[in-house]
Amino acid sequence: MTGVCAEARTALQVNEYRDRVAALLPAMPVRQTRVIDCLGLVLAEDVTAPISLPPFDNSAMDGYAVRSVDVVGATVDEPVVLPVAADLPAGAGDLQVLQPGTAHRIMTGAPLPPGADAVVQVELTDGGTEQVRIDGSVPPGTHVRRTGEDVVAGSVVLTAGTVLRSGHLGLAAAVGATALPVRRRPRVLLLSTGSELVPPGEPLGPGQIYESNGMLLAAAVTEAGAEPIPLHFVPDDVARFRETLADHLADADLLVTSGGVSMGAYEVVKDALTDQGVEFVKVAMQPGGPQGCGRYQGVPVVTLPGNPVSTALSFEVFVRPVLLAAMGFTDVARPTARASLTAAMRSPKGKQQFRRGHYDPAAGTAVPVGGPGSHLLASFAASNCLIVVPPDVTEVAEGDEVEVILIS
Ligand SMILES: Nc1nc2c(c(=O)[nH]1)N[C@H]1C(S)=C(S)[C@@H](COP(=O)(O)OP(=O)(O)OC[C@H]3O[C@@H](n4cnc5c(N)ncnc54)[C@H](O)[C@@H]3O)O[C@H]1N2
Numbered sequence: 001m002t003g004v005c006a007e008a009r010t011a012l013q014v015n016e017y018r019d020r021v022a023a024l025l026p027a028m029p030v031r032q033t034r035v036i037d038c039l040g041l042v043l044a045e046d047v048t049a050p051i052s053l054p055p056f057d058n059s060a061m062d063g064y065a066v067r068s069v070d071v072v073g074a075t076v077d078e079p080v081v082l083p084v085a086a087d088l089p090a091g092a093g094d095l096q097v098l099q100p101g102t103a104h105r106i107m108t109g110a111p112l113p114p115g116a117d118a119v120v121q122v123e124l125t126d127g128g129t130e131q132v133r134i135d136g137s138v139p140p141g142t143h144v145r146r147t148g149e150d151v152v153a154g155s156v157v158l159t160a161g162t163v164l165r166s167g168h169l170g171l172a173a174a175v176g177a178t179a180l181p182v183r184r185r186p187r188v189l190l191l192s193t194g195s196e197l198v199p200p201g202e203p204l205g206p207g208q209i210y211e212s213n214g215m216l217l218a219a220a221v222t223e224a225g226a227e228p229i230p231l232h233f234v235p236d237d238v239a240r241f242r243e244t245l246a247d248h249l250a251d252a253d254l255l256v257t258s259g260g261v262s263m264g265a266y267e268v269v270k271d272a273l274t275d276q277g278v279e280f281v282k283v284a285m286q287p288g289g290p291q292g293c294g295r296y297q298g299v300p301v302v303t304l305p306g307n308p309v310s311t312a313l314s315f316e317v318f319v320r321p322v323l324l325a326a327m328g329f330t331d332v333a334r335p336t337a338r339a340s341l342t343a344a345m346r347s348p349k350g351k352q353q354f355r356r357g358h359y360d361p362a363a364g365t366a367v368p369v370g371g372p373g374s375h376l377l378a379s380f381a382a383s384n385c386l387i388v389v390p391p392d393v394t395e396v397a398e399g400d401e402v403e404v405i406l407i408s
Pocket residue numbers: 192193194196197209210211212213214233258259260261262263264267287288289290304305306307308310374
């Protein structure tokens with residue numbers, strides 16, 4: 001009992017440990033990055049449009065460019081007939097002036113010829129190519145898209161801090177940008193540990209399990225917008241652990257390991273990194289109690305506990321916010337909600353519990369999914385929220401209001 005009490009006293013609170021991890025990773029440098037590679041990243045500087053959009057007055061319809069005065073009073077019964085003096089497909093560059101009393105056949109997106117002030121859409125005509133019969137009048141400006149109506153050259157089109165979505169990237173391309181200033185994605189070295197691990201695809205021997213934390217973490221790093229460098233796994237062998245990292249540390253912004261951090265006899269991560277700049281601690285949370293962080297050979301390290309849900313949750317609570325902050329996101333927290341719990345739950349005293357659940361926004365309920373065990377990966381996968389039970393709460397009754405963190 002003495003050890004447990006001592007541990008409870010020395011355990012860090014979730015926020016304290018989160019701050020320690022957060023201090024490890026600096027903001028990533030800003031790089032001009034190919035537009036296609038910027039999806040989901042934060043724009044680091046304002047972007048100014050070198051051109052207007054549209055860049056020139058052009059037609060919004062397939063039809064005929066005219067002077068509106070030339071078609072005043074045109075109707076089906078009393079049409080106006082004009083000679084067609086030019087044909088303007090989209091991309092036409094060499095424009096003749098539209099002479100009074102003539103029409104130019106024009107396609108959507110083609111530049112409006114000088115002298116024209118309106119477009120008659122083809123449906124109001126006989127579609128002629130030598131001359132055209134126009135069955136309706138059009139006021140000036142009809143079906144004309146004006147220069148700069150959308151964007152004026154020299155104006156800011158994308159503001160620093162924007163999280164770049166498809167529309168923003170389309171706009172960047174529309175004003176001719178090939179690269180945008182964004183913070184580089186952190187490169188995250190991932191190494192799992194455990195002599196029981198076997199890669200999926202191979203037969204399982206006695207006592208063996210498939211390695212899954214590496215897959216989960218690589219996907220979670222990608223989901224966060226960072227770049228995983230998966231080193232897969234090593235057995236519980238300190239020399240192998242160090243050798244495997246040796247060639248890759250120089251390329252990494254962060255090393256994330258899983259397993260080997262608890263109290264057993266073969267804690268490879270703890271053995272390899274203790275007194276090497278990494279401190280191992282207990283955090284007052286469940287799952288995810290045993291943790292470690294620091295720097296190994298100058299590289300920020302976060303060592304996650306090996307149980308699959310512990311790994312997943314520890315990444316969620318400690319690593320994901322740090323990656324987002326390093327990429328320039330200001331809002332790094334997941335959305336939360338208040339919900340009515342549909343079944344009673346117990347929680348260990350002094351620990352912040354993150355139970356897996358299903359949040360139903362319409363009903364305002366949180367349904368616990370599976371039990372508290374940190375091996376219950378299927379329950380985690382079936383969840384869309386984490387139900388938070390604060391450290392000072394040991395029992396929550398059915399119908400009690402709880403905080404949920406929305407993770408998907
Ligand atoms: N005497 C104590 N034992 C344990 C304590 C403790 O405080 N005292 N803490 C428990 C808690 S809580 C956790 S969490 C685990 C953390 O242990 P490790 O980080 O050392 O993890 P391992 O022992 O290596 O593995 C735990 C568990 O997870 C499985 N595992 C590990 N890596 C993977 C992987 N890459 N893919 C799939 N599954 C993995 C492993 O087989 C074990 O079943 O310690 C408790 N023990």
